[in-house]
Amino acid sequence: MKTVESWAQDRFHEECAIFGIYGHPEAGNLTYLGLYALQHRGQEASGIVTYDGHAFHSRKGMGLVADVFSDARLKALSGHAAIGHNRYATSGGNTLENVQPLTGKTAHGNLAMAHNGNLVNADLLRSEMEASGAVFQSTTDSEVILHRIARSEETRLTDKIVDALHAVRGAYCLLFLSEEGLIGVRDPHGVRPLSLGKLREGYVLASESCAFDLVGADWVRDIEPGEMVLVNEKGVEFFQPFFHNAAQAPVKAQCVFEYVYFARPDSHIFSRNVYQVRKRLGKELAREHPVDADLVIAVPDSGVPAALGFSEAAGIAYETGLIRNHYVGRTFIEPQQSIRNFGVKIKLNAIREVLAGKRVVVVDDSIVRGTTSRKIVKMIRAAGAKEIHMRISAPPIVSPCFYGIDTPTRQELIAASHTGDEIQKYITADSLRYLSMEGMFRAVHNSQDGSSAHFCTACFSGQYPIPLAHAETRQPALF
């Protein structure tokens, strides 16, 4: 049995989504809905912990949100406060211990934690704590935070968390659930998004605002980099930005790839609507790399906004040239005999009647290994296209991400070792052009300002705003 991984692996993957709520009688149900809206950020596992004023309730499992939580299981997740987590994890084996929210009992009582992002000095911190007697239950980088909180000598939980985070380096949006309430924290660089929303009853925190829309919450504002928020029966309390080191104020480094691909187009991320940014990326792309063609098509669904932008700016008609099968599950039985471009065919099919004899601009958001792009180009060619001009609505990806995105190694990134011409030849397109870094930021800012300030561009530039230390070394499997 061959899995769709081969296809899926040719994309970057967001590693997690988090959702929290306080003050609603159906906190568990709304967290289920929130995770459901955030399913695109993690499909491997899901978990919810609720608190009803007396006891905590937990349910975690492998699979999609809809599979992990049955009606009976949701009923058992009673309470007015909850946090939840979707996980994307490529490491195989028995990883139920790694499914979040992590839970533990400390002197401060029960504590549940959900983490979106990735720590770059977790191994070092872990070794230090093990040396002084800590017992780790998972292999997640996140667990070190739980132990550091348990060991903090501060009295209030919020102070313990700040204390714990002083030693932690990396990208993290964190949600905590304790008897004292719901706590949210965003790292000082603000790599991953975290927003606050308001219900008629209670408050919610989520990775993306699309989760607010589904539960009927209104967007209030982003949690600021380095900011912590506590929600409980007294209301919402914001804590001053904290810094690892007061002398060295951290540089804001928001992930620009959230705009390019990860976030849902209907979300509001880093205070901008994703769809609008993507459409502008397509317009900039058309301006930078015009081409004489008959029609513009997208690689669905992520390439659609940029393709619409390209079409509008270039004045070339937008068409649907590739149809996506919406029932794609996780595993497939691949026939042993070769079927042309099989991997891509599971998910996409070309419409010959649209493409035959045409000069086609194909807009996609990124090329990772190049294997999928090659199959798509060949599929379009087989459908009769006369010319195929691939346009990518972001710069070439040359470096892996260590801040919470599942990316291939540098060796596997085709643009890390090949020129644009070489890639064009490999994918068999008639032309291939990428959007420039400046063009990308002009689209992001919706201005002539092409500056990358306040954003992380590591995957495009190789410049890592948070030093990496041992980040490339992965923790060996525990059990």
Add this chain to the structure above:
Amino acid sequence: MKTVESWAQDRFHEECAIFGIYGHPEAGNLTYLGLYALQHRGQEASGIVTYDGHAFHSRKGMGLVADVFSDARLKALSGHAAIGHNRYATSGGNTLENVQPLTGKTAHGNLAMAHNGNLVNADLLRSEMEASGAVFQSTTDSEVILHRIARSEETRLTDKIVDALHAVRGAYCLLFLSEEGLIGVRDPHGVRPLSLGKLREGYVLASESCAFDLVGADWVRDIEPGEMVLVNEKGVEFFQPFFHNAAQAPVKAQCVFEYVYFARPDSHIFSRNVYQVRKRLGKELAREHPVDADLVIAVPDSGVPAALGFSEAAGIAYETGLIRNHYVGRTFIEPQQSIRNFGVKIKLNAIREVLAGKRVVVVDDSIVRGTTSRKIVKMIRAAGAKEIHMRISAPPIVSPCFYGIDTPTRQELIAASHTGDEIQKYITADSLRYLSMEGMFRAVHNSQDGSSAHFCTACFSGQYPIPLAHAETRQPALF
């Protein structure tokens, strides 16, 4: 627990897909893929029967194709010939007996059968056969065909089938698998589609050509109304069209709603590409019912081609105003407190930044009960749209279908008892217009010919080309 049925029920549903193959060493695997590509035609249950020259192998189950067939189960489905079936069924309870392919042992040997369509005189035939000692195992209308074949006094299986079908009235595309080979039949009216494809090794028959693309088969031609085809080791044999009654040659009555909504846009149905027809429907709609507006959006995904056509013909920019969640499963936990437009929000979300302050044309393919359209209009309004003009790319639906489509009763069809103005008021749109019957057929024919000849328009016109008899009476549940 509330299911998404409430939402899903506001669409028509194709009741079945069929796929057959002969002469390929991986017949079971390719049937799995074929059913997978045809998943949109039936999501409730699925089954495959294979034949390996010695024994038949069968696997049927409730759920999606990907859930019913595991790797181990597919391995057990060995053989060079196979037929498969996807089923949509609203009747609840223990319906495993009703999952197709139906199988039975007759004097002629083992016989498996898969049916897409619906018979209108099944009850009568069933009563007759029961009176003479037949034992029925399922409550499907299809089983009467199996019994009639078993009772035929003809010698060859193909003759038995023709004999059996002489008494049968209704819509049917049938696939049979026997020791003699794979047989396909299309009813004399040709209501549902059935096409023949060719692999490097062997032949395939499928409801839609999108299944050919996935398995790597080339489209050969449609099976004609009233035609039967036999595929075995000797090749492909076509049988002359048969008629119920030679004196009264049947009228071709292909389902125009396959173009409007059911079929996948990348399929070739009744010899035309579906996407192209849909886009022309949008163009005709723009010509018939122009409107002064800022942008055109679609109700995704089915409304997209018509919206693009509308945009092109009207010269109004096409935008993505509604985002679809692609992880929608079958059941949801609906919060008890009212969240505005909850049912639709599970699947769709409006992008405020696109819609706010705009005059918006919303293109959809049909309005069934009106409840979903109302929620969509309200969702768009809540996102700030200034004006909302609903445009439907087909005429009003005034009558239920009895030829293999799951439709509400006439009472539930809003257009059966309400004027366009009343519906517009109900769905709270600023204007509402439907495409005319002539406009629809101009789009279908891609000419000025607005004639409905050769097509069934019963759901739009109430004129049923095949007399209904007892069709409205549903068979009571057996066990």
Add this chain to the structure above:
Amino acid sequence: MKTVESWAQDRFHEECAIFGIYGHPEAGNLTYLGLYALQHRGQEASGIVTYDGHAFHSRKGMGLVADVFSDARLKALSGHAAIGHNRYATSGGNTLENVQPLTGKTAHGNLAMAHNGNLVNADLLRSEMEASGAVFQSTTDSEVILHRIARSEETRLTDKIVDALHAVRGAYCLLFLSEEGLIGVRDPHGVRPLSLGKLREGYVLASESCAFDLVGADWVRDIEPGEMVLVNEKGVEFFQPFFHNAAQAPVKAQCVFEYVYFARPDSHIFSRNVYQVRKRLGKELAREHPVDADLVIAVPDSGVPAALGFSEAAGIAYETGLIRNHYVGRTFIEPQQSIRNFGVKIKLNAIREVLAGKRVVVVDDSIVRGTTSRKIVKMIRAAGAKEIHMRISAPPIVSPCFYGIDTPTRQELIAASHTGDEIQKYITADSLRYLSMEGMFRAVHNSQDGSSAHFCTACFSGQYPIPLAHAETRQPALF
């Protein structure tokens, strides 16, 4: 993975249990309990059909009663009348179609049927009916009865059943559930047992009376060979014994092996208590084959009553020498390296402190292939026994059963081709003796009458009271 089959296959197996009830508001629940008490007669699959006056409800599945019926599933089995079936089936593959009760819709309405026994002319009848247009859904011999009933030209269901059974040869206890009530029939030879019991509300029919005890019913009487009983709202109606051919009154041929091994010791079968018969078998055995020994042990649990009888008659102390693991499930992971006598060790363990240095009489009810007896003797020897005298509380098994018991072929029956001395040598016992045919019937009759009249002794004598015809040919798998 090695299954316990290897061990289990060295026993005969009852192929089915049936249970029916009429007139109790919890008919489904009580059928569940009845099947549960009859689990020893079939562990492969189970099914219940109920009738609530309006509709029939059905649930069938593979596995033990406790696994097939969940609380929710039992709730759905509402009604005041029900029949149920436990099945033992060695044929592999997808046999869900073969799980009983069989159900079908005929001109007479819905009919469910459960069968304990085996027909010897099913293939012939099946061929005849297929030739005249019947469609068979299962490969069970039982289905021919359903078709014959559907084709009967009688008016009343009871008459249809009699009509249908006139052509049927073999062993059968049948239960039918229809809108007219619950019907029970026992074949004219009375091979398998069937008893009537009475509840405070309603009546029950069961293969063995132990099912009555669990549901709180009182034993009324056996259904006579050739008798039919109808239970409905009017009460209980008995029908005169029917015969295949009035000229040739059938000979009573009750299965003596029900006493030897199949039935539960607390059951009342053929009007005698099974435990008492078994104890007398042990006493006769001691009288026929005395031995000088220190203790008597049983192969648990089936050998215990005979061992107690042997001990009592011989005046040798009874001891527990073999302990049975009561958690034995269906599958085991057998270590690759040889562990002595592994297959038996899963289920039995010898107590060295009881056996070491002793002359031991081991009482068992039968030897089938001899492989298990050999392992048991070796296990007892390894525990230190000085002498091992095997005593079997029935005659040697020399012929297979075709009347509803799953037995090996004649080639596999060790006593069919080996003398007692050869078997003794093979199983490595110091002596081996079987009870004589006369001794067995003296025990059955509890008198000096050693006559086998009214009993089937085919497995011991090779004399088949019902002619076999094609019984040895098994029907090939359908799907």
Add this chain to the structure above:
Amino acid sequence: MKTVESWAQDRFHEECAIFGIYGHPEAGNLTYLGLYALQHRGQEASGIVTYDGHAFHSRKGMGLVADVFSDARLKALSGHAAIGHNRYATSGGNTLENVQPLTGKTAHGNLAMAHNGNLVNADLLRSEMEASGAVFQSTTDSEVILHRIARSEETRLTDKIVDALHAVRGAYCLLFLSEEGLIGVRDPHGVRPLSLGKLREGYVLASESCAFDLVGADWVRDIEPGEMVLVNEKGVEFFQPFFHNAAQAPVKAQCVFEYVYFARPDSHIFSRNVYQVRKRLGKELAREHPVDADLVIAVPDSGVPAALGFSEAAGIAYETGLIRNHYVGRTFIEPQQSIRNFGVKIKLNAIREVLAGKRVVVVDDSIVRGTTSRKIVKMIRAAGAKEIHMRISAPPIVSPCFYGIDTPTRQELIAASHTGDEIQKYITADSLRYLSMEGMFRAVHNSQDGSSAHFCTACFSGQYPIPLAHAETRQPALF
């Protein structure tokens, strides 16, 4: 749905079984078999951790051994060393975190631990460790040991364990699996049993010797109270008994109830065969409390050995009067209308033909609440017994156990607050007698020595050899 708990709760329950192995290529498979043989000591959950020299592999789940470990899952449990655990736990809810072996990563590497017994000062130790920053993942008392080991400043793992155990009070047999090998420890009082066995390849440690028999190991000797053993590639190393406090050598306090009820009769516990002890208990009982009767029966299966002993000493015939259903699962659908003695009937049935008109001695091992005994006496009476004399092969149970046995509270123990006469009246027996403490120990020692020295008799005497501290307070559920 009513569960059999009501019945099962009228017994004491062993809370755990442990099994470990080192030096065998199929360590995982043999651990599966060992746990299978020890299933009677815990049926709620099961887990195995293996080590293959490079990585650890773990599988834990709720349910019986045969349900938790499939063939595929056992294949994944590769390695030459393993430990396993069966758990009995009454606390409901999501307890997967509590299933053992517990696992954790410490500075010393990966460590897995399985515990049979119960600690009496776990809460205190837990609070202390939480106060200094420990994060607990389960609510088991056992987890404190893991944390104390992680915090020990010793260098060798064996020293860390001794160091950790110095503060621990209670009953414990522990198995550890680490990169250094397999370690077993028995508490200084030796409350629970632990034996060492030898395979042709490698060594095993198990709660009871019946596990050795199934895997083909020879019994070597008991692990002594306070002793630790390390098995690795160098062989077996025994560590001197350690004491909590050198000044106060601990008193041996082996659980006498292991002989009375818990252990399997084929096991060798505390150097004696259980079956032989139980038979002697019956003999002592007959001597202490003779009665004029017609037959002796047992409450199966646990009462059988004592009943045989009673029969032998009293010269009254032993009979099988109660039949046990061996297919009893965990849940039952109890009919709403009352069936007499329903709870017991699921598991037991009386044989009228044996009991009617007889004066019957019924031997059981214990009376806990009395409700089951009452039902059994009534069932025997209903079967026609003339007189019923209940004989119990142990003294009255007057106190709960806090050393690893699941017992009701003192209030629920009928003998804690009622005289023998009152209990006799409640259970409706004609007479009721218990074995004396001295009689019990005469049987244990197989001599006239009725001394309880070296044994714990807390449940019979209320004298607790290990001070209880906070043992009665149960830890609240964590998540």
